[in-house]
Amino acid sequence: MEKVIECKNITHYYGEKLIYENLSFDVEKGKVLGLLGKNGTGKTTIINILNGYQQPRSGECFLLGENMNHLTPATKAKIGLLLEGHVQHSYFTIEQIEKYYSAFFPNWKKEAFYELMEKLNVVPHQKINHMSCGQRSQVALGLLFAQDPELLILDDFSMGLDPGYRRLFVEYLKDFAAKGDKTIFLTSHIIQDMELLIDDCIILDYGRLLIHKPTREIMDNFHRFRFSLPDGQSPAKHDALWNTEKVNGLWTTYSFEPADKVREILVPRGTGLPGLQMEELTLEDAFIGLTGKY
């Protein structure tokens, strides 16, 4: 399989503060990979490193086979980048920005941009800096679809979008990804959107990569378990159990293991655990189970 993003042993600090040590992952061509993590785990930082805007302490990244620090103009034209929803050159009107951007990209699809602008209730001579935050995000996304890149990198693409427009963009992104030869790497805190879109999931924790798995594998195998224990008794600690805690008198834990195995781990001496309940999870619940609430 062709690797569109390769991230090799990235170690990054801000001053004394470790962001990650030896972070490595690949994204294969045609995949949609979602990067999830709590606030401040380093999602924007890795996007900046991938694009050569920030230098890590060690390690290197390759985009479409080229080193992050030496991307040729031809390769840059194949990468669509959205940094936290911002559109540059906001003094332009919609018409002007479309003309300006079209000069940089050989595959420019003007009609894709205007198709989206028609859905926005804005007029072509409206200035971008006179638009709402959500409308500006939509212009930024319209420019990306017109660019028709091979690799789309979106940092917080849904910032400022209302639920209707978020759903519209999820549908646009799904269509874009369905072409099969496009690769998308994206972050968002709206995990319901991610669940509709992503093939694979990376979850960052503070200082490290927590998991990198196909989303289907998480949804099929990661469950929440609820159970009760006699007062004063606590469940056994085990590597296969995530974020075990007592909530309103009932214990909860999360695991990739099936119920029988969880029962065996929780009560190793075979005393049984009659009330053990296993629950299916949304991706958002799974995220909370893996990372904890706070």
Ligand SMILES: Nc1ncnc2c1ncn2[C@@H]1O[C@H](COP(=O)(O)OP(=O)(O)OP(=O)(O)O)[C@@H](O)[C@H]1O
């Ligand atoms: N230029 C900087 N100098 C010092 N610290 C920084 C700098 N940029 C980011 N940080 C810190 O590094 C950590 C990671 O920041 P980053 O913006 O990459 O996180 P994030 O996962 O994108 O967060 P969020 O989900 O809130 O957008 C944070 O603790 C942040 O305060």
